[in-house]
Amino acid sequence: MWGEISKIEEVKNSRNAGNKFIRVHFKLENGKWAKTDLVPGFRNFRRWKRLLKIGNVIGNIRLKNKDTVDADSFVFLFIGDKVKDEHKLSEEEMMKMGVFG
Numbered sequence: 001m002w003g004e005i006s007k008i009e010e011v012k013n014s015r016n017a018g019n020k021f022i023r024v025h026f027k028l029e030n031g032k033w034a035k036t037d038l039v040p041g042f043r044n045f046r047r048w049k050r051l052l053k054i055g056n057v058i059g060n061i062r063l064k065n066k067d068t069v070d071a072d073s074f075v076f077l078f079i080g081d082k083v084k085d086e087h088k089l090s091e092e093e094m095m096k097m098g099v100f101g
Contacts, residue, residue, distance in 0.1 A: 002059045002078050003028045003069070008052055014039065024052065026061070026069060034061075036069035044072050049083065056080030 003026035011020045021037045028034055038048050048071070051058055059078035062070040 001029055001061045001063065002057055003034060003061050004057045005052070005054050006033075008054060011040075022052070024048075024069075026058070028061070032067070034063065034067045034069050036071050038071055042071075047073075047075055051075060051077050051080075051082065053080060053083055 005024060006027045007025035009023040009025075011022055013019075014021050019039055019041060021039045024036050024038060026034045026036075038045055038052075040049075056077060057079035058075050060073055060075050062073040064070045
């Protein structure tokens with residue numbers, strides 16, 4: 001399944017102490033809405049970080065349920081532009097780049 005990133009929220013504090021997460025919204029190929037929460041400190045974030053740009057179409061999305069994308073999906077960029085990965089981006093740098101909608 002594929003989905004287009006429609007919104008990326010700013011980093012929020014998680015219920016788990018010390019963790020923060022980014023909520024990403026998608027318009028799926030079937031026209032429905034879904035979301036996922038990504039934790040920058042988690043290993044699966046490496047799969048996502050260069051793809052997080054509004055308008056990018058992400059392929060190989062698996063759903064956990066009808067409106068939640070499995071963050072452990074092995075995703076790839078289907079259509080769009082990757083975010084440059086010259087160094088580890090801080091939250092402030094990502095905000096300046098317009099990563100968050």
